[in-house]
Amino acid sequence: MNVRGERLYHAGDTDVIPEMDSVVGVDVALLPVCGAYVMTAGEAVEAARRIQPRIAVPMHWGSHLGTRADADAFAQRAPVEVRILSPDG
Secondary structure (H helix, E strand, C coil): CEECCEEEEECCCCCCCHHHHHCCCCCEEEEECECCCCCEHHHHHHHHHHHCCCEEEEECCCCCCCCHHHHHHHHHHCCCEECCCCCCC
16 A cells, blocks of 8 residues: 555554565555464564565554553564554554
8 A cells, every 4th residue: 555655564453474475665564563363573573574664563552452562572673663653643
């Protein structure tokens, strides 16, 4: 998906999947990190390694499932720049 000239990859509710190996040219990747029904922070690190976005944003934390610790764990290990957004907007 293109948003304001940036190529956005929204992983949705998923695990690391083989199709991530063919995703290229991503500016921003939104990756779930809470581990409840979706990737854990460690699995999201693997997804970021496969996709190689310019920036990764952890999601699925902070409201009903997951914690800031999940987002922080992802940020500490991800092989790309990470931006953690406030769940409050």
